[in-house]
């Protein structure tokens with residue numbers, strides 16, 4: 001008997017702003033991703049006190065503008081996914097293709113037509129689309145004019161966007177997610193909430209207010225989806241970093257529990273259980289405000305309660321290790337949520353701590369906490385690939401990484417976890433979200449494009465392409 005269920009959804013994942021390019025075609029408006037400079041300093045640059053959300057081509061590059069030109073090559077790309085045997089393909093709909101400024105009353109038909117074609121191409125190959133409604137690409141105007149997600153008016157704009165795409169596609173698309181990595185705002189509020197230092201990111205109350213608005217908006221999307229078709233599956237999407245205490249010192253154990261509450265569990269608790277967890281007040285008091293200071297609409301809590309998500313999608317790249325007792329311990333540089341270096345783990349080229357067993361633990365923690373199906377919608381190794389003269393990449397390091405994580409998933413299934421599927425990140429090379437680099441590659445498919453935008457954009461199969469094809473064909477038996 002296979003280690004994975006018969007209908008296990010093997011596939012891959014991308015996001016519009018990181019691969020489509022064509023950033024001003026088909027009536028698309030600017031999104032926040034379009035003003036993020038390329039390069040490892042992008043988060044630092046946008047947090048400068050005078051950052052004003054403008055494109056400054058004199059001093060910076062903007063790799064998202066061109067992406068990998070998927071907008072014009074999606075047919076070729078999806079055909080390659082089909083060749084690998086993908087059962088599903090997770091992608092996002094660029095909000096600013098549908099509502100260029102975010103606050104229009106009527107959608108941009110050209111944008112919808114583009115996704116009509118993407119979905120039709122998936123269907124041609126029997127690939128199930130899995131759509132992220134909002135993946136780090138809100139219309140720029142919603143940030144400049146309204147101040148990002150801390151403004152309650154965004155609930156209305158998102159609801160309109162969600163209703164538009166759900167209504168248009170619900171007959172072809174069963175699986176949806178509301179917000180990509182919603183909890184990442186605790187440390188990186190720019191991409192998910194449109195908040196940087198110059199518009200309030202340093203005040204944590206803004207981040208929690210923005211979350212509240214997103215929770216309500218997401219619950220409304222769940223409601224719309226279920227009204228259209230009760231069988232629609234609308235999930236949340238979390239960035240999950242399994243969190244360990246550095247040692248058995250109770251002080252570190254307690255700090256670990258608190259980090260789990262603040263980062264891994266808070267957003268999931270609200271979206272899956274439909275109510276704020278008991279520790280909410282404590283989290284907020286830490287930053288000098290109270291739940292009662294938030295702007296909460298009359299019906300908000302009822303909307304949350306009656307519209308919990310159907311499943312938990314999450315990304316998993318790394319674990320985190322907490323120590324608050326010994327200040328001499330080395331910090332884990334590169335890890336998205338900080339922490340100290342775990343002496344038992346290797347790190348990726350970008351310093352992320354690689355931990356396959358941590359994925360098995362994550363799956364157990366999430367499933368046992370919520371008893372709802374879980375879906376690994378991102379995982380993978382960002383690495384520097386070195387193609388030979390024929391553009392072949394022998395990426396055995398990536399195969400090893402993925403194999404170990406798939407084995408960990410098999411372990412979790414044996415533990416009794418209800419696991420829906422696996423969509424490794426960046427199944428075709430694309431622009432990195434945190435560093436804006438092309439050189440940080442995750443794909444099974446190599447794209448000839450460098451950090452400066454040079455290259456033919458031709459696609460080449462890496463060694464991992466054939467390997468993953470066999471993994472899917474054998475339903476995870478041949479690793």
Ligand code: BG6
Pocket residue numbers: 015018136180181239315378382425431432433434435440
């Ligand atoms: C997740 C995001 O954080 O990780 C993706 O949902 C992102 O958008 C992926 O690309 C990998 O991170 P990075 O920074 O290496 O691109």
